[in-house]
Amino acid sequence: MIKYRPLPRHFYDRSTLTVAKNLLGKLLVHKVGKSILSGVIVETEAYTANDPACHASRGKTKRNAVMYGRPGHAYVYFIYGNHFCINAVTESHGIAGAVLIRALAPVDGVRSMQRRRRKSEVTHLANGPGKLCQALGIARAENGCDLTLGSLIIAAYDFGKFSMVKAPRIGISQATDWPWRFYVKGNKFVSRL
DNA sequence: TAAGTGATAGTT
DNA sequence: ACTATCACTTAG
Numbered sequence: 001m002i003k004y005r006p007l008p009r010h011f012y013d014r015s016t017l018t019v020a021k022n023l024l025g026k027l028l029v030h031k032v033g034k035s036i037l038s039g040v041i042v043e044t045e046a047y048t049a050n051d052p053a054c055h056a057s058r059g060k061t062k063r064n065a066v067m068y069g070r071p072g073h074a075y076v077y078f079i080y081g082n083h084f085c086i087n088a089v090t091e092s093h094g095i096a097g098a099v100l101i102r103a104l105a106p107v108d109g110v111r112s113m114q115r116r117r118r119k120s121e122v123t124h125l126a127n128g129p130g131k132l133c134q135a136l137g138i139a140r141a142e143n144g145c146d147l148t149l150g151s152l153i154i155a156a157y158d159f160g161k162f163s164m165v166k167a168p169r170i171g172i173s174q175a176t177d178w179p180w181r182f183y184v185k186g187n188k189f190v191s192r193l
Numbered sequence: 194t195a196a197g198t199g200a201t202a203g204t205t
Numbered sequence: 206a207c208t209a210t211c212a213c214t215t216a217g
Contacts, residue, residue, distance in 0.1 A: 045212070053212070055201095063201060080213045081198020087212085100212055130213045171212055 003036065004029050004155035006148045012071035016090040016097040020046040020182050023088065023099055025159035027107065030136040031151040035112055037136045039104025039126050040159050043183040043190045045169045047087070049096040052174035056096035066144045067096040074152060076133070076143040083130030084139050088147060088154060102170070102181070104132045105189040107157075128191045162187070 004027060012019055021044075029038040047054040055064040055077070066075040067089055075087040075098050091097035104126035106113055113125045113135040126132035133139065138152070147154050163185035168177055170192060183190045 047212070055212080058202085061202070077212085078200060079198095079211060081200075081211095083198090083213050085212060098212095102212085128213070169212070173211085 004038075004153065004157075006153040006155050007072075009070075009072045009148050012088060012090050012147075013092055014090070016046045016048050016099060017180065019088065019090045020044045020099045020180070021164060023101070023154070024164060024182060024184055025157060025162065027155045027157035028086075028101060028104060028132075028136065029108070029153050029155055030138060030142075032137050035109050037109035037112060039106045039108075039132065039136070039189075040157060041101055041103075041154070042105050042187045043101075043103035043181070045100040045102055045182070046180040047098050047100060048091075051178070051180075053169065053172040053176075053178075054096070054098075056098075057174075060096075064096065067098050068094060069144075071097075072146060072148045074138075074142055074145050074147055076138060076140065078140065079130070084133040085129040086133055086138050086142070100129060101132065102129045103127045103183070103189050103191045104135070105187065106135070123188050127189050 023041050056067045070093050073089045087098035087100050126135045165185045166179045167181045169181045
């Protein structure tokens with residue numbers, strides 16, 4: 001991956017809320033075969049061990065084990081019989097924490113994303129956690145992979161200045177009032193404004 | 194607004 | 206084994 005420079009491990013080795021905010025404007029990149037699929041992260045949500053909405057709130061299981069591992073890895077899970085969602089693992093080794101990536105503004109490989117999503121409208125390619133995984137070809141095989149090297153990375157990107165909005169998380173039934181969702185103000189690729 | 198989809202985790 | 210639940214998406 002010569003074109004983009006991955007964020008270093010220490011970027012993830014800190015509080016989940018901090019990482020959730022700092023991931024806005026960074027580039028999620030998946031190299032599949034010869035082509036590069038990528039998009040700017042415009043919406044995130046934080047999940048921590050002491051958080052009732054978090055998969056790790058009731059301890060370590062086979063599914064959530066990656067969240068307890070080293071920061072900077074991908075926690076990919078399957079949900080609602082159809083969809084995958086991707087998180088970046090945060091916090092130090094042994095402490096569960098992750099940031100759900102909820103929406104991307106497509107950058108590289110738009111044609112390929114349109115094919116994968118069977119949609120032409122660019123604003124509908126990756127404006128949701130399941131949609132962005134389908135657009136970038138992220139699935140079970142990507143669970144546990146290292147985001148600081150290899151074919152699936154998060155890279156620095158010059159997105160320019162923006163304002164951040166803090167809001168309650170979406171699609172959960174616990175801790176529904178915690179303002180742990182962050183997004184780029186006014187951005188048309190955000191799942192819900 | 195509601196149905197679909199199947200893995201997961203907790204309970205028998 | 207059984208079942209409720211689920212960090213979602215799409216069509217209508």
